[in-house]
Structure formats: structure tokens, C-alpha cells
Amino acid sequence: MARSICWFRRDLRLDDNPAWSAASRSAEVVPLYVLEPQLLESAGPFRRRRLLGDLGALDDELREIGGRLHVVVGPAQEALPRTAAQLGVTSIHANADVTAFATRRDDACAASCPIEWHWGTLLHPPGSVRTARGTLSLVFTPFYRRWLDVDLAPLAEPGSARVVVATGSEPLPTPDTDAVEPPGPSGARDRLEAFLEVVDAYPDLRDRPADDGTSKLSADLRFGTIGPRALFDIVGTATAGRAAFVRQLAWRDWYAHLLWERPDLVHRALRPAYDRIDWRDDPAGLQAWKDGRTGYPIVDAGMRQLRATGWMHNRVRMITASFLVKDLLIDWRHGERWFRHLLVDGDVPQNVGNWQWAAGTGPDAAPYFRVFNPTTQAATHDPRGDYIRRWVPELAGLAAPLVHDPSSADPLELAAVGVVLGDTYPVPIVEHGFARERALAAYKAALDGQ
Numbered sequence: 001m002a003r004s005i006c007w008f009r010r011d012l013r014l015d016d017n018p019a020w021s022a023a024s025r026s027a028e029v030v031p032l033y034v035l036e037p038q039l040l041e042s043a044g045p046f047r048r049r050r051l052l053g054d055l056g057a058l059d060d061e062l063r064e065i066g067g068r069l070h071v072v073v074g075p076a077q078e079a080l081p082r083t084a085a086q087l088g089v090t091s092i093h094a095n096a097d098v099t100a101f102a103t104r105r106d107d108a109c110a111a112s113c114p115i116e117w118h119w120g121t122l123l124h125p126p127g128s129v130r131t132a133r134g135t136l137s138l139v140f141t142p143f144y145r146r147w148l149d150v151d152l153a154p155l156a157e158p159g160s161a162r163v164v165v166a167t168g169s170e171p172l173p174t175p176d177t178d179a180v181e182p183p184g185p186s187g188a189r190d191r192l193e194a195f196l197e198v199v200d201a202y203p204d205l206r207d208r209p210a211d212d213g214t215s216k217l218s219a220d221l222r223f224g225t226i227g228p229r230a231l232f233d234i235v236g237t238a239t240a241g242r243a244a245f246v247r248q249l250a251w252r253d254w255y256a257h258l259l260w261e262r263p264d265l266v267h268r269a270l271r272p273a274y275d276r277i278d279w280r281d282d283p284a285g286l287q288a289w290k291d292g293r294t295g296y297p298i299v300d301a302g303m304r305q306l307r308a309t310g311w312m313h314n315r316v317r318m319i320t321a322s323f324l325v326k327d328l329l330i331d332w333r334h335g336e337r338w339f340r341h342l343l344v345d346g347d348v349p350q351n352v353g354n355w356q357w358a359a360g361t362g363p364d365a366a367p368y369f370r371v372f373n374p375t376t377q378a379a380t381h382d383p384r385g386d387y388i389r390r391w392v393p394e395l396a397g398l399a400a401p402l403v404h405d406p407s408s409a410d411p412l413e414l415a416a417v418g419v420v421l422g423d424t425y426p427v428p429i430v431e432h433g434f435a436r437e438r439a440l441a442a443y444k445a446a447l448d449g450q
């Protein structure tokens with residue numbers, strides 16, 4: 001009797017899952033998860049908790065149809081062939097992944113047991129969105145135009161295989177703390193429904209960190225508790241707000257396609273000249289940035305939100321990343337690692353792509369000399385200062401515009417609301433105008449050395 005394994009990885013759902021769809025068309029299917037100690041240890045506390053919550057939710061979903069998640073401990077290249085032999089399966093299905101780590105692991109697995117690969121984590125698979133010259137565009141807008149024209153694969157429907165409950169499954173580790181957000185596909189559906197109430201305000205609110213104007217679906221997409229294909233169908237492009245949201249899914253595909261073609265982007269700038277930038281070695285600056293103690297309120301608010309919750313608003317990710325790279329002239333790879341460790345949605349292609357974008361080291365057309373000013377960014381995107389006051393409570397007594405730039409205030413005015421720079425709140429660790437010139441000189445020197 002035909003028996004398949006569906007090897008779940010970043011697709012922790014049964015709907016809109018091409019690998020599950022194919023595997024569950026056999027007579028019998030074993031839903032498998034390989035716990036990889038290396039991956040679990042490298043995930044920070046928020047991602048680890050979310051992963052374990054999502055795995056628990058997948059197990060619950062499988063129990064509802066008479067099965068359960070079969071858990072084995074990796075490394076996958078040992079655990080998968082062993083499990084396949086023990087369970088006597090005739091085929092293995094999985095959704096492919098784009099990182100170098102995943103590719104190496106998957107190639108090693110496939111060398112000892114054939115795997116049928118599908119694409120369930122992106123809207124369009126890598127290689128399917130090409131310029132007229134047959135290449136992947138290194139600039140987003142032309143990629144996006146092509147992306148909109150590519151035909152979508154049909155929605156993957158689950159099959160009706162009997163779900164096998166095999167012996168020898170390991171228990172899932174218990175999360176250290178309870179989930180903050182409801183995990184799994186039902187949590188994702190609730191988040192999506194809440195977002196659809198405000199989707200038409202998305203173009204206006206998406207850059208306002210004080211407002212709840214974005215979907216907060218990034219961790220769902222990261223772990224696959226919602227599929228991008230179904231998400232696209234549900235949201236659609238019928239209004240400007242919906243189309244703006246779908247455009248963000250294209251950014252997500254683009255960064256994944258870039259990493260698929262250039263796995264070295266984790267370590268190297270997309271444009272090699274930028275690997276010659278003479279980055280500063282500044283452990284104290286890096287630590288102040290991580291701690292949210294730079295003296296730039298919007299930067300500190302973002303870094304504290306990240307540390308407290310594992311999430312940071314996209315606009316503030318851009319501002320904090322730019323501050324590290326341009327104002328402190330610290331190598332973007334340090335920031336990428338810190339974000340990846342803490343972000344609940346931490347995801348190599350998205351994180352690396354966005355960090356390289358913020359650093360101006362290759363992806364997209366933004367020139368390196370466009371340097372964010374953290375104070376004017378704060379005034380534009382957090383005009384009342386509500387976001388800053390939420391995450392930097394020692395500035396709670398300050399109104400806009402002083403809350404954007406306390407160092408410009410009269411010390412007496414600050415003292416009246418309990419703020420003493422250098423005591424209750426840091427003085428800016430670097431002067432932005434000076435830092436901007438320093439960064440431009442360093443980038444120019446790297447380019448001139450070509």
C-alpha cells in the first residue's frame with residue numbers, strides 16, 4: 001500500500017500546502033517534523049516559543065483528522081532516511097526552501113532517500129520571475145511588474161489519505177513561556193480577519209508605528225501557518241489597500257529569489273564594491289544600539305520593542321538598521337545577526353535582503369547617499385511621539401516635537417518633566433550630521449577603490 005511522508009518544515013498547515021496535498025493523495029500519510037537541535041538553539045526565545053506553539057497547533061489539527069505529528073530528532077540527513085526505512089514509505093514530499101543551510105541539508109537528505117519537492121512557502125517559486133533577458137531583476141519595481149504577470153499555481157487541496165499514527169514519536173519540547181499571540185492556522189486566520197477590517201487604511205497607516213495598521217502576519221508566513229497563495233486569494237487586489245498589501249508579498253518573494261540565486265548574500269554584499277567598506281569596530285556603540293540607549297528616541301523605541309516582544313514595526317526596522325550602518329558605520333552583518341536572533345519572524349532571506357537594502361549594499365536602486373535622519377524620520381512617522389513614549393517611558397513627559405529630539409531642548413524644560421540627559425536618558429552617542437558625512441566618505445572610498 002502506498003505510504004508517504006509529508007516532511008513539514010516552514011509550512012505548518014494542512015491547507016494551501018502543496019507538499020501535504022501531494023503526500024495526502026497516497027493511501028497513507030505520515031506527517032513528519034524533524035526537530036533540528038541546531039535550528040532550535042539558534043532561534044531566539046520568541047521564535048522558539050512561536051515554533052513550538054505552531055507545531056502544537058499542527059499536531060492538534062492532525063488529531064482532529066485521526067492522526068498526529070510524528071516528531072523525530074535530527075539532524076535531518078540522519079533522521080529522515082532512518083524514519084523512512086522504519087515506516088516503509090514509498091515517497092517523501094516537502095516544500096523546498098531557499099537558504100544555503102536548507103539546500104545543503106536537503107541535498108544530503110535527497111542523496112539517501114528521494115524527495116519530491118514542491119513550493120509552498122512563496123507565491124511564485126524562484127526562477128519563475130524573469131526579466132526579458134532571462135535574469136532575476138536586482139531592482140524591485142521591474143521584478144514586481146513581472147511578478148504580477150506570472151500565472152499563479154492552483155490552490156493545493158488536501159487529499160484523503162489515512163493519517164498513520166506511528167510509534168516512536170518524540171515529545172515536542174515544552175515552550176519556556178506561554179504563547180503571547182494565538183499560534184497556528186487559527187491564530188493566523190484571526191490576525192488576517194482583524195487586518196481585513198483595516199486593510200483599506202493600509203497605505204496610510206503602514207508607516208505609522210504607533211498605529212496597528214499592518215497585518216502582523218510575518219511570523220505566520222515565516223512558519224507557514226498561513227500560505228501565501230491562500231493569503232493572496234483572500235486579500236486580492238480589488239482596492240488600493242489590498243493591492244499595497246499584496247505588493248509586500250512580492251518583496252518577500254523577491255528577497256527569497258535573490259537568496260536562492262545568490263546564497264552568498266548572507267555573508268557578502270550584493271554589489272562586491274561594498275565589501276570594501278571600512279566598517280568601524282565599535283563594541284560600545286553596538287551594545288548601546290542593542291540596548292536601545294543611543295540617545296535617538298525612535299531608534300531606542302524600536303530596539304526596546306524588539307527586545308521586549310520579538311517584533312518591530314517595518315518603518316522602525318528601516319530606521320534602526322540605517323542608524324547602525326550609516327550613523328555608527330557598523331557592519332550590517334552585526335545588525336542582521338541581532339535581528340535574526342530576536343525577531344519572531346526572523347527569516348534569513350527577508351532579514352539579509354532588508355539589511356542589505358538598508359545598508360545600500362546592493363538590492364534595489366536606492367543610492368547609498370540616501371541616509372535616513374532618525375529625528376526627521378521620527379517626526380514624519382510618529383508625529384505625536386506616541387510610539388516613542390510607549391517604548392521609552394523615561395521620555396513619557398515630553399510632547400512632540402521635543403520627544404523626537406530631547407537633546408535640542410533646554411535642560412530646564414527637560415528637568416521639569418524629569419528628564420536629565422546623560423542621567424535618566426542618554427545624550428546622543430553620535431551627532432547625525434557628522435556621522436552622515438563619515439558614512440558617505442566611507443562608502444565613496446569603497447566605490448572609488450573598484
Ligand SMILES: Cc1cc2nc3c(=O)[nH]c(=O)nc-3n(C[C@H](O)[C@H](O)[C@H](O)COP(=O)(O)OP(=O)(O)OC[C@H]3O[C@@H](n4cnc5c(N)ncnc54)[C@H](O)[C@@H]3O)c2cc1C
Pocket residue numbers: 206214215216217218219221222245248249251252255312313314315317318321339340343345346347348350351352354355358
Ligand atoms: C532591517 C529589516 C529586517 C527585516 N527582517 C525581516 C525578517 O527577518 N523576517 C520578515 O518576515 N520580515 C523582515 N523584515 C520585513 C518587514 O519589516 C516585516 O515583514 C514586517 O514588519 C512584518 O510586519 P507585518 O506582517 O505586519 O507586515 P505587513 O505590512 O502586514 O506586510 C505583509 C507581509 O509582507 C511581507 N513584507 C512586508 N514588508 C516586507 C519587506 N520589507 N521585506 C520582505 N517582506 C515584507 C511580510 O511577510 C509581511 O508579513 C525586515 C525589514 C527590515 C527593514
